Amino acid sequence: MTEVPGLQADCEELLGAFREADTVRFERFAELWRERRFHTVFYGRIRALERNKLTKKTLEVAQQYFLPPYTFQIRVGALYLLYGLYNTQLCQPKQKIRVALKDWPEIHKFQQDLIDSQHYDAAYIFRTLRLARAFHFTAMPKLLNYRTKKKFQESECKEEFKDPSNRVNSLITNDVLEELMNIHDHYQKMKCVISADKSQPDKALSLIKDDFVVTLKDITLEHQEWQQKRMKLFINAKETDEITNKKEERTFLESEGSERANALARIKYRSYSAVVEASKSRRHRQVKLESSESGSCYGKSPSKKNSRRPQPARRRDEVQVARETVTRHIGMPVIMEEDNSDEEGVSLPKRKRRC
């Protein structure tokens, strides 16, 4: 069964507060429960099939704290927690609490302890659960399921290592565009050679759009822009996600790398394009890029499709692409780019440090 994210933290928080209250009275637990409005943990627009799974998993998480080696107070808290969750669940018929054969003597002893120490409220709660038939008496504590590990890791990665799926850019790369341009030029030249007028090809030979490479490049850039807009939306949504610093750095690094690769692709093809508009908009985009990089770039752009390749390899690839394009860029003597190269220069050492 898939995990219920955040549930363990919430349960531990509640049990921790109960422990600090330094009592085993149900009233106190109920107060803490009400404060947090814990019964809403089942809320949300979920259909019945998923709700069953969710509830089963919730009870399973809570049930862990009911058994040794947890302290007496935590175990009583877990008993109250199970009682609360069992009664406030939304499934019909109710999902049950699993009790394994090996744990039953232990639980029985626990109940006896409660009665002997005169914690009658806890004993009563337990008895109520038994009478309500809240338990499934099972051979093994956990219900087996056969989700392979691979799937688990993938979904974890998806949560935290959102990859900007630059599939368009990885297809229409620098090299591809360059090759296309070369072939296109060569083709134009050939047409001229066999035409009557050597300076331009015959009208009869115009079978393709002359500017198709430029159009292709523009389309790629438009896609890039759209992706960035989406990423911004996603970043805003993701700001409260718990991601460790290391991962932050890595994702920052990766987005930097891929961003730079695309930025450089754009710079490079400016020299092939006669469209002034493009260069202006590109420079404008350049500025945007920097600000989004230096800003809270914790999140990743959402991947449209599931990427099946292992994560580390992909990161390495993109960083390498960025590195390659950077070295090539340094060799290009174009005046306009000096501004950009400075900006790139500033961020380059930053990147090196992180490496």
Place this chain on the structure above:
Amino acid sequence: MYNNYFLCSSIGVLMSSDKEEDPDVIPEDSSLLTLQIRKKALEKREETIIVDRACRQETLAYEMESHAIGKRPDNPTDQVEEGELLLTLNIFYPVIFQKHKDHKPYQTILVLGSQKLTELRDSISCVSDLQIGGEFSSQPDQAPEHISKDLYKSAFFYFEGIFYNDRRYPECRDLSRTVIEWSQSHDRGYGNLQSVKMEDYTFNDLSLKIGFPYLFCHQGNCEHIIIITDIRLIHHDDCLDKNLYPVLIKKHWLCTRKCFVCKMYTARWVTNEDSLAPEDPCFFCDVCFRMLHYDAEGNKLGDFLAYPYVDPGIFN
């Protein structure tokens, strides 16, 4: 003695006093991390989803899971007794597609401890049981009446070193004999393998491991892995009608292969070495098969071999 009267209303104590709460709506100001995460996930789903309702596979899955819950028999003698054990078995499909390498499809069956092994054997539905053997290109109308299930009745279960063979009918053979002889011929390290009759044993008589793969073999070579995922005591909310067990609660949805021509109907014929077909093997529904391969008088056109085909998705 503690005040039990107070505790009687304790459930009310746990709920909010505000009765007009809608469980579909996540409260804005919740301190629970679970809800915050869930809210984001749901919102994200809202953004991308086009049609928000259960697809038919989900509806089927939910129905299967819950259709037997709480059922009671008409006849009280058919009621499951208290203290009865309920086993949950995963029976894997024998298909070996490339895409199933990591995640083999299976069906889940609930069975009572007091039931005989033969009852489980009868309830396992496998497409190989429905196969019709033989080549019928010359006489397509004469597909025989006997399906493989009727012809080859032998089967066995293998649990913990013992083969439980189905010997109810005279046609049944001991399929496990080959294995036992092989194991005894040299010291292969498998200990003493035994062969007994399936119909003499119930699940309560067996010692089983949970999560360990066992085997069910029928049709001579159609093998299914069986894994027991859970054993527990029967519960008040379970289905208590003995006649409904073994009950199927989960099944893998297999897409049916459609006719190559019309792409609408499920394939019922498969041809090999067919001069009229673009690929080998090629699948046809009944109508398209006859239209392509036979003329108006029913004469066979061209060269081909034709076999009746039963699609694994037939149990959907």
